[in-house]
Amino acid sequence: MRAAVVTEFGGPEVVQVQEWPEPVAGEGQALVDVELTDVIWVETAIRRGAFGDHFDVSPPYVPGSSLGGRVLSVGAGVDEEWIGKTVLGRVDGFGAHAERVVVQADSLVEVPEELNLETAVAAIGDGFTALLIEHAAPDLQGKEVLITAAAGGMGLLLIQIAHQAGAHVVAAARGQAKLDLAKAQGADVVIDYTTPGWEKLVLDATLGVDVVFEGAGGKLGAAAFSTVKDGGWFSAHGAPSGGFAEYDPAEAELRGITVRGIKDVQADSQQVSKGDVIKRVLAGELVPVIDRTFGLDQLGDAHRAIENRALLGKSLLRIR
Structure with missing residues (x-):
């Protein structure tokens, strides 16, 4: 073969x-x-x-x-x-x-017969991880939520999840086409993180974020971490910039920020099933x-x- x-x-x-x-x-x-x-x-x-x-x-x-x-x-x-x-x-x-x-x-x-295979395959991997992150995250209703790598497969699903939960969603991505796509998925504010000091634009839009879904990693992740309020929540699950988000664990502890990495997400894998992903797709809540x-x-x-x-x-x- x-x-x-x-x-x-x-x-x-x-x-x-x-x-x-x-x-x-x-x-x-x-x-x-x-x-x-x-x-x-x-x-x-x-x-x-x-x-x-x-x-x-x-x-x-x-x-x-x-x-x-x-x-x-x-x-x-x-x-x-x-x-x-x-x-x-x-x-x-x-x-x-x-x-x-x-x-x-x-x-x-x-x-299911009513679901085409392209949509199912596109949703199942990223959707499973996205639902694990959603399960671990605090209640998003009324929260300021920053999503980086927002125009990637999982970033777009996380935008949909946060928007449906009633969050004020700030999406960070690279280039106007990606920002337009993030906006179309439910982001309230879009920011190009190729702009120097882009994290200051996040703070201008939010006065600090409650939750970060960080999918970019590296220095972009470090910049995203700087926008979190004391007592906030930070998911460092992405590494396309060359490594997971750079942050100081001592600072996180001092400021009461909960940080969860990709291993934490994987450890929670019994909390969500692939069937849950399919149900959310069929309901129109996850649209890859x-x-x-x-x-x-x-x-x-x-x-x-x-x-x-x-x-x-x-x-x-x-x-x-």
């Missing part, structure tokens, strides 16, 4: 479509004929060789984790009723960007924005577009 393979650590050009061993469903597993997969920023960093202390992977490997497709077969201990169903699934580790993929059957979620769908042989182009911050919302990979 064909798969997109990271042949060595490096730039997007190291991704090549190759013949890859045909998988077989083992006990507790299902074999999925993959139609679409999600493409996310962290996969581009891993391809470059970053985050080796978090992800045990070495080339050659097939990247990708979240997928959508049709169940072809199941292994021992799995109900054969799954066969033929259109599902969402997640690979343990990596391997989703391939024509056929084995997943743990307990990770499968059936896609898909910018581009790339072909299997264009995964390198998808990585390049993500790294160049050229996308408005999500990118997907069409396997067939």
